[in-house]
Amino acid sequence: MTARIVIVGGGSGGTITANRLAEELEPQIEAGEVEITIVSDNPNHIYKPLYLYVPFGEATLEDASRPLVDLVDHRVNLVFEHVTDIDTDSKSIATAAGSELEYDYLVMATGAIPQPEETPGLGDDEPGHHFYGPEAAEDLRTALANFDEGHLVLSVIGTPHVCPAAPVEFPMIVDQWFRERGVREDIDITYTYPIQRLHGVRPTAEWMVPRFEERDIDSKTFFNVDSVEDGTIETLEGKELDFDLMVGVPEFTASSLVQDAGLGEEWMEVDRHTLESDHAEDVYGIGDVTNLPTSKAGSVAHYASGTLVSRIASEVRGQVPTATFDGKTICFIEAGTEEGTFIEFAYDREPVVRDENRFLHWSKLGYNEAYWLTARGVM
Numbered sequence: 001m002t003a004r005i006v007i008v009g010g011g012s013g014g015t016i017t018a019n020r021l022a023e024e025l026e027p028q029i030e031a032g033e034v035e036i037t038i039v040s041d042n043p044n045h046i047y048k049p050l051y052l053y054v055p056f057g058e059a060t061l062e063d064a065s066r067p068l069v070d071l072v073d074h075r076v077n078l079v080f081e082h083v084t085d086i087d088t089d090s091k092s093i094a095t096a097a098g099s100e101l102e103y104d105y106l107v108m109a110t111g112a113i114p115q116p117e118e119t120p121g122l123g124d125d126e127p128g129h130h131f132y133g134p135e136a137a138e139d140l141r142t143a144l145a146n147f148d149e150g151h152l153v154l155s156v157i158g159t160p161h162v163c164p165a166a167p168v169e170f171p172m173i174v175d176q177w178f179r180e181r182g183v184r185e186d187i188d189i190t191y192t193y194p195i196q197r198l199h200g201v202r203p204t205a206e207w208m209v210p211r212f213e214e215r216d217i218d219s220k221t222f223f224n225v226d227s228v229e230d231g232t233i234e235t236l237e238g239k240e241l242d243f244d245l246m247v248g249v250p251e252f253t254a255s256s257l258v259q260d261a262g263l264g265e266e267w268m269e270v271d272r273h274t275l276e277s278d279h280a281e282d283v284y285g286i287g288d289v290t291n292l293p294t295s296k297a298g299s300v301a302h303y304a305s306g307t308l309v310s311r312i313a314s315e316v317r318g319q320v321p322t323a324t325f326d327g328k329t330i331c332f333i334e335a336g337t338e339e340g341t342f343i344e345f346a347y348d349r350e351p352v353v354r355d356e357n358r359f360l361h362w363s364k365l366g367y368n369e370a371y372w373l374t375a376r377g378v379m
Ligand SMILES: Cc1cc2nc3c(=O)[nH]c(=O)nc-3n(C[C@H](O)[C@H](O)[C@H](O)COP(=O)(O)OP(=O)(O)OC[C@H]3O[C@@H](n4cnc5c(N)ncnc54)[C@H](O)[C@@H]3O)c2cc1C
Pocket: 008, 009, 010, 011, 012, 013, 014, 039, 040, 041, 042, 046, 047, 048, 049, 050, 051, 052, 081, 082, 083, 084, 109, 110, 111, 112, 131, 132, 162, 163, 165, 166, 255, 257, 286, 287, 288, 289, 296, 297, 298, 299, 300, 301, 330, 331, 332
């Protein structure tokens, strides 16, 4: 009997899991006892953190994209189709192209999907910009290049937002960027956040306060964006804020596959230590699609993949799985002035934010280059 492992999604979580499984189960694959397949609706792997740099002309969309065939172990089958149905009773998935695949172990790695259209006025051909998709990041690049006076507002709209760092980084990078262009004194910058402090992670919020003051970045909390009209943001609290350039961090949802397959009401519901579905046998979740009580960050998918691979490999070998995930999360945060900081935490370890320095900025840039080795499962 061949054990069929199917991974839905060829992003950060799916790719590293497939590569590590291929390595771990090499003898079983060679013996025809195991088959690993990634089903992804994008033939390219997207390294989304580079979208933060696109608006500043510091990365291109091409830099952020590599063909999956170049990144994935040759022992892994690749199917480039959009999955439309999951049946956890018959243990099968169906695709829009009409294929049906049966699985013995299913890994959901479909990520979090930005929903700018949920906020009136945000998105393509709308007054509000964002950088959570390729076209949007390019449009913002053009808008920023043409912006040399007025009021720029960065509003975090939905929580949880993918990548806890990006909304913190954007105002600090844009501040520095305007200073280098000699236009900062003609531009006001305001950052808004939906709860009563600057960030969901309290130590990050505390770290931000003096940095924003130093750089003359204004902030508004308990600010829940309702709509973005031409030149004005309206909030659920009945406030208004005028802008000349608005950048929003949109709401995110899991793929509707999750709810349709009964795998969760909102996000895919998994055991936070074993990554097993709360609702179906032999189904696992990794990355942004899950309800893990930590950040939606690539580092979480990276660390969780070690646990996932070990558990599935044990199952395949007929052993009791013992590996557990401790919620390890790390994030490099750009501080703008060619400096960066670093935050680390886990389920039972409080977040600690380091003081910013140049080394951490260069570490983040270095990691962006090394990422492609990580995705291959080398690091
Ligand atoms: C601007 C930005 C900056 C970021 N910065 C950082 C950072 O500094 N540090 C950090 O750790 N993280 C960062 N992140 C977050 C990081 O990119 C994500 O946490 C990570 O990509 C999650 O991996 P994933 O595998 O869960 O999802 P993804 O990488 O989003 O992959 C999802 C995959 O599923 C596929 N898919 C979805 N639905 C289907 C379907 N129905 N059928 C078939 N395939 C499907 C998609 O095509 C894609 O291949 C950032 C994200 C953004 C957007």
